[in-house]
Amino acid sequence: MEQRKFIVEINHLYKSYRRGSQILPVLQDITLDIAEGEFLALMGPSGSGKSTLLNLIAGIDKADSGSVRVGGLDITALSETELAQWRHSHVGFIFQFYNLIPVLTAFENVELPLLLSGLSRKERKEHARMALRIVNLADRMEHYPSQLSGGQQQRVAIARAVVTDPVILVADEPTGDLDRVSAKETLDLMERLVHELGKTIIMVTHDPRAAEKAHIVRELDKGVLNADIQAGH
Amino acid sequence: MQTFRLVIKNAFRHKLRTSLTVLGIAIAILAFGLLQTVVGAWYAGVEASSATRLVTRNSISIIFFLPLSYKEKISQIPGVKQITYASWFGGIYLSEKNFIPNFAVDAKSFLELYPEFILPEKQKKDFLRDKKAGVAGRKTAEKFGWKIGDTITLKGTIFTGNWDFNLRGIYRGAQKGTDETQFFFHWDYLNESLRKTVPRRADQVGWYSIGVTHPDRAAEVAAAIDKTFKNSLAETMTETEKAFQLGFVSMTEAIIIAIRIVAFVVIIIIMAVMANTMAMTARERIGEYAIMKTLGFGGGHIAGIIFGESLIIAFMGCALGIAFTYPAAEAFGEAMSTFFPIFNVKSQTIYLDIAATFIVGLAAALFPAWRAVSLKVADGLRRIG
Numbered sequence: 001m002e003q004r005k006f007i008v009e010i011n012h013l014y015k016s017y018r019r020g021s022q023i024l025p026v027l028q029d030i031t032l033d034i035a036e037g038e039f040l041a042l043m044g045p046s047g048s049g050k051s052t053l054l055n056l057i058a059g060i061d062k063a064d065s066g067s068v069r070v071g072g073l074d075i076t077a078l079s080e081t082e083l084a085q086w087r088h089s090h091v092g093f094i095f096q097f098y099n100l101i102p103v104l105t106a107f108e109n110v111e112l113p114l115l116l117s118g119l120s121r122k123e124r125k126e127h128a129r130m131a132l133r134i135v136n137l138a139d140r141m142e143h144y145p146s147q148l149s150g151g152q153q154q155r156v157a158i159a160r161a162v163v164t165d166p167v168i169l170v171a172d173e174p175t176g177d178l179d180r181v182s183a184k185e186t187l188d189l190m191e192r193l194v195h196e197l198g199k200t201i202i203m204v205t206h207d208p209r210a211a212e213k214a215h216i217v218r219e220l221d222k223g224v225l226n227a228d229i230q231a232g233h
Numbered sequence: 234m235q236t237f238r239l240v241i242k243n244a245f246r247h248k249l250r251t252s253l254t255v256l257g258i259a260i261a262i263l264a265f266g267l268l269q270t271v272v273g274a275w276y277a278g279v280e281a282s283s284a285t286r287l288v289t290r291n292s293i294s295i296i297f298f299l300p301l302s303y304k305e306k307i308s309q310i311p312g313v314k315q316i317t318y319a320s321w322f323g324g325i326y327l328s329e330k331n332f333i334p335n336f337a338v339d340a341k342s343f344l345e346l347y348p349e350f351i352l353p354e355k356q357k358k359d360f361l362r363d364k365k366a367g368v369a370g371r372k373t374a375e376k377f378g379w380k381i382g383d384t385i386t387l388k389g390t391i392f393t394g395n396w397d398f399n400l401r402g403i404y405r406g407a408q409k410g411t412d413e414t415q416f417f418f419h420w421d422y423l424n425e426s427l428r429k430t431v432p433r434r435a436d437q438v439g440w441y442s443i444g445v446t447h448p449d450r451a452a453e454v455a456a457a458i459d460k461t462f463k464n465s466l467a468e469t470m471t472e473t474e475k476a477f478q479l480g481f482v483s484m485t486e487a488i489i490i491a492i493r494i495v496a497f498v499v500i501i502i503i504m505a506v507m508a509n510t511m512a513m514t515a516r517e518r519i520g521e522y523a524i525m526k527t528l529g530f531g532g533g534h535i536a537g538i539i540f541g542e543s544l545i546i547a548f549m550g551c552a553l554g555i556a557f558t559y560p561a562a563e564a565f566g567e568a569m570s571t572f573f574p575i576f577n578v579k580s581q582t583i584y585l586d587i588a589a590t591f592i593v594g595l596a597a598a599l600f601p602a603w604r605a606v607s608l609k610v611a612d613g614l615r616r617i618g
């Protein structure tokens with residue numbers, strides 16, 4: 001196996017939540033490196049802290065201690081505003097329930113993150129069209145989310161995630177709400193993003209079929225990361 | 234797509250809710266506009282009256298008269314340029330509900346001192362020539378279909394009997410604020426008949442109106458007039474015409490204050506309606522705001538979207554309300570023309586509408602925007618799964 005550099009480096013990460021006077025430890029001493037172009041699946045029982053870890057990697061939550069480096073930058077040191085800007089240019093998000101804006105068309109949903117970039121109107125349109133072509137929905141651009149199937153909505157969401165050309169994609173149970181056929185389509189698409197576009201994907205999943213697609217499967221149990229399980233690649 | 238399109242799309246997401254809110258605001262703006270116009274109409278007489286004219290009346294009360302002999306004495310007081318006199322006649326035309334302000338005036342000097350009552354030259358001559366002549370305001374003439382040459386009969390209340398007048402002129406006002414509902418006739422006509430019937434009431438006038446040479450010295454002149462008649466049989470009370478009118482108006486000041494309060498309560502009500510709509514909206518969209526924040530949108534950006542939506546809804550209501558206000562004010566003014574001879578929507582009322590709408594739009598969005606700004610992304614996402 002050739003030597004690849006790590007895009008994500010997590011060192012001794014701790015995270016707990018406070019519930020009233022009680023402190024609930026969620027992540028304990030997580031150390032994890034993810035190479036560029038990797039497709040990593042995080043598995044584990046419900047409540048084990050998978051989403052929390054994903055959120056910390058994606059810069060939408062704050063750790064108690066430890067560091068998360070993405071592309072060499074320690075994001076735990078960033079302020080809220082810096083984090084928002086960083087997320088916009090470095091992270092693509094894929095959610096279980098797609099989370100499209102219902103009043104916007106597929107095309108407008110994909111274009112939405114580009115409003116924050118310095119792109120011209122024309123460039124935005126081109127990028128959004130391109131992203132929709134990648135997910136094979138060029139013919140559904142003017143449809144509203146309610147006019148699309150779950151699988152199609154998830155593909156729009158994936159187009160929205162890649163339109164800013166981020167270095168990492170985080171997906172929290174992306175197939176959790178999909179039927180088998182749509183789930184497979186979604187996973188195939190994610191695999192293509194890794195192989196053809198060189199994206200790094202970190203995916204939380206319960207679905208063994210989803211995990212099968214991943215190069216590496218890591219398991220969280222009660223906030224502790226278990227040893228590597230090499231997937232069938 | 235621009236952020237603005239999202240704001241518009243958000244505003245029309247719930248068409249029924251938005252329509253009802255817009256309608257609610259429109260009705261409130263309409264009510265506010267009409268109430269403000271009522272207050273304005275109330276004070277219109279005051280504003281139309283000249284601050285440079287003084288009114289001298291009996292110091293006891295406006296219902297007591299002053300001797301005609303005061304005219305010469307007042308004329309000689311330094312600073313007095315013009316003088317005229319009038320008596321409130323209080324005649325009724327056909328029925329008591331047809332209220333027309335009617336006075337007996339010293340015609341020539343009256344028209345000189347009140348240039349805001351504009352009479353065509355010919356009508357003016359005819360009026361001055363005919364002893365039994367009367368002149369009516371345009372609105373009153375239109376209302377009762379009076380034509381020049383008609384005989385107008387007023388039933389006296391203060392001075393008994395039926396009084397016939399020949400309508401010789403119809404005046405119009407020089408300004409918007411000029412009262413066009415009055416009816417006036419020759420004081421001499423009234424006086425001559427009093428000499429025959431009730432001589433003790435003859436040679437008396439209701440009040441004197443005085444034009445001063447220097448308006449800035451009006452107060453001095455007023456004091457000088459009152460001093461002249463101190464300790465005489467009929468002491469006088471002289472004030473500017475504005476103050477005189479206010480004296481009439483202030484009797485009903487309490488009602489005006491009540492109307493003002495209601496007008497502002499109406500604004501509070503729209504604020505509640507609007508705030509409720511925005512609060513519902515924000516609660517439903519909190520997940521979307523979390524998504525947008527996740528994608529990198531800042532709190533300020535999202536607050537802008539919320540404020541924008543609130544202002545758009547508020548201003549649609551405002552525009553509709555203002556559009557209703559003009560025809561409504563016209564109809565209202567028509568129906569109430571006997572009470573409010575001048576009933577115009579002032580531009581100041583429209584500015585107040587706009588200012589109130591702006592404040593309502595901002596206030597309604599304040600709490601939802603604050604919630605969106607302070608929303609923690611991870612918590613927001615967890616709420617939507």
Ligand SMILES: Nc1ncnc2c1ncn2[C@@H]1O[C@H](COP(=O)(O)OP(=O)(O)O)[C@@H](O)[C@H]1O
Nearest residue numbers: 017018019026045046047048049050051052053
């Ligand atoms: N904001 C929060 N406040 C309190 N407890 C939380 C909060 N977020 C998550 N938790 C708790 O942290 C634990 C891990 O949650 P999560 O990372 O969502 O687990 P998973 O995604 O593996 O199901 C759970 O016990 C959950 O209840």
Ligand SMILES: [Mg+2]
Nearest residue numbers: 050051052172
């Ligand atoms: Mg989870």
